[in-house]
Amino acid sequence: MTAISLRSALQSLPENAQEPIVDQLFATQLLRALGFQSGEIHPEYNTGDGKSVDKAARKTIGDDIFLYTKSNPHLLLELKGRDINLSEDAAQYQKTVNQLKGYLLGPNCKTAQWGIITNSCHIQLFRKHGRVIYPATQCLSIDPENVDQVIASIRKKIERPTKALTIAVYNNKGGVGKTTTTVNLAAILTFLGKKVLAIDFDPNQQDLTSSLGLSLSNSSVFQALTEKESDIKSAVCHYTFPLKKLKSELRFDVLPADQELADAPENLLRNRLKRHTLYRKLELARQEYDYILIDSPPNWRVFSQLAVYASDVVLIPTKHNNLFSLENAATAIKKFIPEVQAKKGDGSPVPLPIFFNGEKITPPQLAAAQQEINNLIKAAKKDGFNLMPYFYPRYTNARRDLHIPQIPSYANIASSAFSRTPAVYRDRAAHDYYKNLVKEYFLQ
């Protein structure tokens, strides 16, 4: 019934229909097809901050009807007319995506998990996890022929959201603090009540495993990854930190580094591990955990590729005083991550804005780092790539805001590896720095 009307709605639209016409003839049918009834859709929904999004929707829960209570929206829809080009390389596309992101982060939309942009020619679904917004589909073109199928696939995703956000911590350069970042993020997210799985996917260095004082896995991870019937769950171990005063403990799960993976020659690994292996093996974990963090090696070989493929977002630590770490971040954003996106086909993974990890930054050093970043941005622009949002996330046309988040590293953070305890559990300042990082990047 609804399927037919969606197709005919699309057929009835004039070729250059503007927004009010798309709204009247298409938007309601679309939301119906996504499973929302009339009392479950609110037009011109106030997202807070005095802005309003074209449509917001939520299923009725008991006698809490969204149209009346206007509370806890689940999905936001930003509509455009057909005169606005929403194909992925258009300038208006980026503008519309940013508009949707602004709405999703509005004070009234904390519960929103999904966002859609469409002009009835293109449609794209975005997932919101805490503060992170990433594509859940590519920007898909729709026509009367494929519309039913496309909308059905979107509906399927909306009805079965994955619980976890999977984060690959990656930089091609070594020594920028990937492992430190992974361990401390896992620890602080656990402290904040989240269920976390940390994966040591750098079998040659094994730093994450040893910094937590856990023992290496002896081929069980290797088997879990390479055998069809095996599940990674069997290879997971736990890191616990006792809270003596409260007579309880903090605990997160760790998939340790595997000796056999380290010993295996690259060509054997290539024979056994496909680019989607880790992604597939994490399928159950994605419904069990709130966060899955993957520590990856400082190169672009098999383990990093699997880690990035498995992730929704890629977190790139850099050092302000290390040009290579900045160059490599740019390369990952321009080249490696888009390669993976093309293979994976659902729009993810996307890079998160970089942050500086390391020694205290003096103003002249910051100016020098900014100079380097400006050069990188200029060079990328020549290739038609806009790095601005990844290096200067707060920069807009009207605001020259060049702030980059920082985590100062100091003796206490660095030495915590010796005590086999994450720094955030030992040091009050480290605790606050990482809490700040997760609040700025992940939690809403």
Added chain:
Amino acid sequence: MSSLSDIGNLMHLYLDEIDPDVGTDAPEFLIKATAHLLNQNGKRNWIPVIVKEIDEDKYKVVGNSFIYAVAEEAGLDRVWCIIADDSDETTEITKVLAGEEIPKINLSKASRDEIMAALQYLIEQPGSLLKTVKLPLATNRIDEAPRQYWKTFDPITSLKCGITKGKKLDALKQVFYLTPQPMPDTITDIAILKTMTTADLKKIAKKRGIAGLSKMKKDDLIEALSGG
């Protein structure tokens, strides 16, 4: 009457009909050099002074007092002005829009992002007294404190985020104000109770009918209140 009102109009007013009110604190160099440039470049102040009408042919500057000072220095007879209404709210927003005053946010209700942005602004001011304050630490600790009940900013000094009583604490008053909620009498959270004065604690204890108040010290009060 409204059709005869000048509010919102751009007008070319005589300088001597305008009261500069508090005046600008801009340095002499900026005023003199700008006045010189204005005289060379057509003598028209394209950015108007914002004034309100206080009497017939009498006006008072509410915003862009720098431009008034420049016009005076340049020896202009008349200056281009926009007439604003005379409400206090208009004066406030005009001064803030003109960059002459710093906007304040309500610390009792502000979001974490707002607190962070405000603190970052203060810390990054040239010669800031708060230069040594670590932004992430201060943001976390202030955000997580029971600030909705604060009647003064003093509890910030006990958060150990490098903001001490005196000049540093006073600096915060440039960007924050408080509209405290009354503390509910039923509160048992130790962290919140600790931030209160002994006198306030006694008041609550009295209402709850706890005996032996006169001999109790602050810690005893907190224990009694949190237990009950």
